[in-house]
Amino acid sequence: MHRTRIKNDCKEFINKNGLCTEGQGHGQDADDNGNHAVTVELEPRTSREYNDYTGMEIYRQLRPLLICMRMFGLFFKRTTFRGRNNKPQMEVIVLYCFIVNFLMVMNVLRSFTVYRVADEFDNVLVQRLLFTIWSTECTFKGLLLMWNCYKQNGLPKFFHEWDNTCGNVKLNKMCRFMMKKFLFLTFIFIIFNSVVFSLILVYVPILKNIYLEVVWKNAVMYEDHAIFKTILGILAVLNSSSSMFPVSLFVVLSFAVGEQLKKFTDDLATAIADDDFNGRIEDFRLRHQSLVTLVDILDRIFAPMIAAVFIANIPMFCLVLYTMVTTIDIHISLVLINLFWLCFILLQMTIVSVTAAWVNGKAHSPLDHIYSIRFSATSNDVQLQMLLFLNRLTGTQIGLTAMKMFVIDKPTILTVAGMMVTYFVLLIQFKMPVSADCHCNMTGTVFLNNATLIVSQIS
Template identity: 90%
Template sequence: MQRNRKTNDCKDLVTNHGGCPQGQGHDIDTDDNGNHETTVELEHTTSNEFNDYTGMEIYRQLRPLLICMRIFGLYFKRTTFQGRSRKPRMELVVMYCFVVNFLMVMNVLRSFTVYRIADDFDNVMVQRLLFTIWSTECTFKGLLLMWNCFRQNGLPHFFIEWDKTCGNIKLNKMCRFMMKKFLFLTFIFIIFNSVVFSLILLYVPLLKDIYLEVVWKNAVTYDNHAIFKTILGILAVLNSSSSMFPVSLFVVLSFAVGEQLRKFSDDLASAIADGDFNGRIDDFRLRHQNLITLVDILDRIFAPMIAAVFIANIPMFCLVLYTMVTTIDIHISLVLINLFWLCFILLQMTIVSVTAAWVNVKAHSPLDHIYSIRFSATSNDVQLQMLLFLNRLTGTQIGLTAMKMFVIDKPTILTVAGMMVTYFVLLIQFKMPVSADCHCNMTGTVFLNNATLIVSQIS
């Protein structure tokens, strides 16, 4: 006779105590001989515990930056109920973030409508290309940040994993200083960029006509320019915030993880100096692996942004250099604008590259200490643990990548810098004029038999 599985332990509990363990349902059946059988249905206990990372210490430390990002529609909180349903719960500000990102997407689509096949490659075309590339980069950063706020293995995963690995430790002075510094730089850039655009549209007719053509095709011919100027001012604020705030969050989180890697390396050096390393090698290896997990989460969040910075800023650098070389005698304001953009592009690429390379250096820093240890008299277990540790440190590059294509390290910075210098030299060579004018003054007399030809001047 086929029945559900019998559970004698639960049967004893029913007989002696009159119940089953909490969370398990049971049915008591009677067979033909009058014996009791207990059918147990095991149910997974569903917990309504709220997976809230907003009470963690790192979240409280980052609150000034996150509040500023929320004001510009670039961040919202997303928490989850644990259990079978795992229903997400988000702030109402998510609708505001959606509207901001929708406007930026529409701006990118609008920027492609100002091109015509018959257009010349002049100053207006260069500014259109610059505005399209920059708007696309900023929109991509905003959408990427919104997506990582929503998905559970994005920013929420980083905060939860940080709490498991590092606990409720406070960010050190360096991380807090970097957060304040980048908040200041971000607001300075937003204000300066918006004010400069406003002054250009009001007091520089030449640049006003160029930027109106960037907003809309043949916008100069319209009688009312106020609507185009308003659109350009709003877009300057939205693009500036979307350009700087994701980079600021990337730098602060990277410095936080890098400082933990630096502290790990210092603890490792202290343990080696005290002769206590061999007995704790397994703990050090697992602790390093947990920190590398934080690096991997950061890479999963910001790798597309790093790739977007390189892909967008290198052609923008070339276009700005080309404009500076070809329009240096047109108007001083155009030269200053191009110089400002050149400094911004170089600064952004330098910040992203140096930060990612610094994390790479700190992740591999234990190698310098491990290579100084003698393992000839250690046991096989210790040597096996050390072999695993060394394979993790030397097998593959650890760090932040550009879409998993390459790890950003010090040689990467030199490669990118050399490539940009090469482009600059090529642009200068293409711009150098080769004068074909020849002014010759010549006076002479030519005798042809009995005829005389006097040549007085040839130019």
């Protein structure tokens, strides 16, 4: 009896503490008398929970975009081994990402060495300023993306939260279309920007001298320009990829979350139409809160990038516009390049602003349906849940921000657009030519003591 009780106690201890799995780590060994005893492993089994998000549906759907980002050193996978050591497991490609971002940081530092105190505010200085601002913006985007690939509450947190909230829901046709379109636009921009710089350095001597001065101080004085042209071509590729791929990922993830918010609003409207909302109000409120959590995670990841887009692109817009006004008679290629950059700046700011404002609108869209519900005959519990729901929708703005300074909504777009139009008008008036020739007719009489001078015409 005592032997049986000991065996049962051992089995209960083993099962409770997870020392081994079934058929592993314990067994019944026969002794010399033919009796069976339980063999227990004294070393507990390591819990091998592998926190891997690469098998999730959302990751598989985004794989084309993520593979392209890996090619340019902008994405790597980080998974966590949940065991004794709890060490993060990262791909070997993280070293390649580190090298790419290191080169971009060194490029930003190099861009500050081309300035001198005695420099005049001419076309060369304007191009230096443009290249410094753009390189800083692109480097910041690349470092931000690499940091969010590494930290657990970055992109890994988003993938896990999406899996907990949406499960194996596939991206709809709109999200897949946006991903394909932005991949196409990104590669077009990288190729076009690199080819344009190459053609300038070969066929346009005036602009070649300007852009060589952007790479290195007094680079025109050197006999061999091949190394400077190579550096400029490599930097064009790295900056172009770091400028577009983070924006592409931001748009695709925002559209994915926005579509889930739109589906939530449709389900809410259907439940209200079927008089099935009051009994499920708590479920709807918690479901909306889960989607808001996804928006908050996206905001933690991309809020610095949104702020960088606004901070960098507004002065770039002013500088490019100033260059277009002042250098329109230098060379047609410079006008075309400035027009291209002006379109790119406006397009990037429009994409980021409109996408963020669209998410903000979808997050608050249930209000239009909730205000049409009658709650006079409902219980206090239902009214309390509705009050919590309304406070969440109206108390604070839900959406993507620029470093938590302001939520981007439709009025924000109008404010930024009005500011840029104001700058445009001021620059045009500032550079409006004033004619120095004056043609006028004047007739009069001038009395000088006793003499009379008749002035008939002055031109």
